Amino acid sequence: MKFDTKIVRAGITPDPTTGAIVPPIYQTATYVLPEIGRDLGFDYTRSANPTREILENNLAAIEGGKFGTCFASGMSAVDSVLKLLNKGDHVVCSDDVYGGVSRHFNNILVNYGLTFTYVDSSNPENVENAITSETKLLWVETPTNPLLKVTDLSAMSKIANDHGILFGVDSTFATPVFLRPFEFGADIVMHSTTKYISGHNQIIGGIIITNDEEIHEKMKFVQKTIGAVPSPFDCWLTLLGVKTLHLRMKRHASNAQAVAEFLESHPQVEKITYPGLESHPQYAVAKEQMDGFSGMISFELKDGIPAGRTLMNSVKLCSLAESLGAVETMITHPATMTHVDVPEEDRHARGLTDGLVRISVGIEDVDDIIDDLKHALEKC
Numbered sequence: 001m002k003f004d005t006k007i008v009r010a011g012i013t014p015d016p017t018t019g020a021i022v023p024p025i026y027q028t029a030t031y032v033l034p035e036i037g038r039d040l041g042f043d044y045t046r047s048a049n050p051t052r053e054i055l056e057n058n059l060a061a062i063e064g065g066k067f068g069t070c071f072a073s074g075m076s077a078v079d080s081v082l083k084l085l086n087k088g089d090h091v092v093c094s095d096d097v098y099g100g101v102s103r104h105f106n107n108i109l110v111n112y113g114l115t116f117t118y119v120d121s122s123n124p125e126n127v128e129n130a131i132t133s134e135t136k137l138l139w140v141e142t143p144t145n146p147l148l149k150v151t152d153l154s155a156m157s158k159i160a161n162d163h164g165i166l167f168g169v170d171s172t173f174a175t176p177v178f179l180r181p182f183e184f185g186a187d188i189v190m191h192s193t194t195k196y197i198s199g200h201n202q203i204i205g206g207i208i209i210t211n212d213e214e215i216h217e218k219m220k221f222v223q224k225t226i227g228a229v230p231s232p233f234d235c236w237l238t239l240l241g242v243k244t245l246h247l248r249m250k251r252h253a254s255n256a257q258a259v260a261e262f263l264e265s266h267p268q269v270e271k272i273t274y275p276g277l278e279s280h281p282q283y284a285v286a287k288e289q290m291d292g293f294s295g296m297i298s299f300e301l302k303d304g305i306p307a308g309r310t311l312m313n314s315v316k317l318c319s320l321a322e323s324l325g326a327v328e329t330m331i332t333h334p335a336t337m338t339h340v341d342v343p344e345e346d347r348h349a350r351g352l353t354d355g356l357v358r359i360s361v362g363i364e365d366v367d368d369i370i371d372d373l374k375h376a377l378e379k380c
Helices: 003-009 050-063 074-082 099-107 124-130 153-163 213-226 232-242 245-264 283-289 304-314 344-349 366-377
Strands: 067-071 090-094 115-119 135-141 166-170 188-191 206-210 269-273 296-301 330-332 356-360
Touching: 003 050, 003 245, 050 067, 050 188, 050 206, 050 232, 067 074, 067 213, 074 099, 074 135, 074 188, 074 206, 074 213, 090 099, 099 115, 115 124, 124 153, 135 153, 153 166, 206 213, 245 269, 245 296, 245 366, 296 304, 304 356, 304 366
Parallel strands: 090 115, 090 135, 135 166, 166 188
Antiparallel strands: 067 206, 188 206, 269 296, 296 356, 330 356
């Protein structure tokens, strides 16, 4: 079965009772047992649900994995992976990892005896030098949020194998359409299904995918025990979104390429970062391991915070919103929005400068997106 067909069909069969082509929403908390000690495959929705299982199987197949475990959010999925570790264990993590992840690591998980080192994983030497005898997990985000750094996954896999540690990848920005980390040696792949996977700003969710049965069994135990599971309705909505993933992602990418090329030549833009531009520092790596460059762009305005605020207040089509990966184009200025409470020195240390803008390019007509940005930039 070819990839585009997998997206539409993998793990999905007509409902055996009615023949419905769309999987039913099994909106139930519990299930009636035929007799003591025997169920029909399900006993309580926190443990398992038919709609959720269809989604887990579908996404695992698309990613090229054997096992999928869905969670109520991307963050609960990440947290579940960290529950594979024990007190005293050490994690090496990409330095430009999603802020919610670093917040969780630095403010919660450190209280349970885990330690973390953040490095620029686009340089494999940094990762190698950060590993200690206590390191048990290498956690990489590629491309990163929001600076769009790209990590060589084959190099990371070699390092992880050499040291006998787990290798996990947050591939939310790329999706399986453009990057399949198992092909490069990853042990675990994570997605925030809130973003491109569902694609319509309609749900919150996450998934962990693996080929390792032992890891999968541990993830299922965490899922059942902690109970951070998505509702059957959210799973159903995600399944509907997934069916057009390949079509949407190709439009996101082609639109983003055009927008990036427009911004690269604009006089108000100091710097632009998009993996599909030859000016991107890791363009060669991105071209080698990705089938496309997705829809995320970061760029630097020349006049810092005042320009960022003006741009945010001047766009008409682009939605001023703090999420990403949906059909609508969304724009964010971290210094005045997502990171407004972070001290300036800390922001700058992370590369989140005063003029940094992130755009999640949608699937509208690209001329309308560029026209909106053009008119807004004229006011900066």
